[in-house]
Amino acid sequence: MLRGLTTVSHFSDDVPAAVAWYAELLGIEPYFQREVQGKLAYVEFRLGDYQHELGILDRRFAPPGAGTPGGTMTYWAVDDVEATYQRLLDLGGTAQQSPTEHGPGFVTASVIDPFGNQLGVMFNQHYLDVFTGRPA
Known part of the structure; x- marks a missing residue:
């Protein structure tokens, strides 16, 4: 049924700032970026032994209630x-x-x-x- 981890998504009101923070933390640049209406909306980093994906998504596209601490x-x-x-x-x-x-x-x-x-x-x-x- 569940086969493994694909993407862990983090949400931000300021995607460029979040990308800069995570690039500094990880020491790598994202491998994928997508704009929506001329604004950076989604970015992915591949990291670790299995090249798991860490996605940074504009909060406006997050499911309701997602991205808040807890759960x-x-x-x-x-x-x-x-x-x-x-x-x-x-x-x-x-x-x-x-x-x-x-x-x-x-x-x-x-x-x-x-x-x-x-x-x-x-x-x-x-x-x-x-x-x-x-x-x-």
């Missing part, structure tokens, strides 16, 4: 939760959950980005085990 949390795999969490704060994120160990091999943290979206990061040993065990 579902997506965690991005990172090697160092504390360093990543600090970088997110240094770039203007607002603390939501400081680094928290949930058992051996599982540490999470989250911030609210400057555009009102939850951004979770996680060290997840299971993720690493799956990644290193996949066929080349």
Whole structure:
């Protein structure tokens, strides 16, 4: 039924500002951009081991109620939760959950980005085990 993650969408009233923030955070530029009525409306970054997509969407196209903190949390795999969490704060994120160990091999943290979206990061040993065990 569910086959895997395709795109994680974050919403913004100022897409160019959100793109600049995420480009600074990720150290990469988006690979796809779309304008609607001459205004940047959607941008995608591909990142990580599986080239998952992080989309930045103009809030006017978001489903009702989407993009507000609460509900579902997506965690991005990172090697160092504390360093990543600090970088997110240094770039203007607002603390939501400081680094928290949930058992051996599982540490999470989250911030609210400057555009009102939850951004979770996680060290997840299971993720690493799956990644290193996949066929080349």
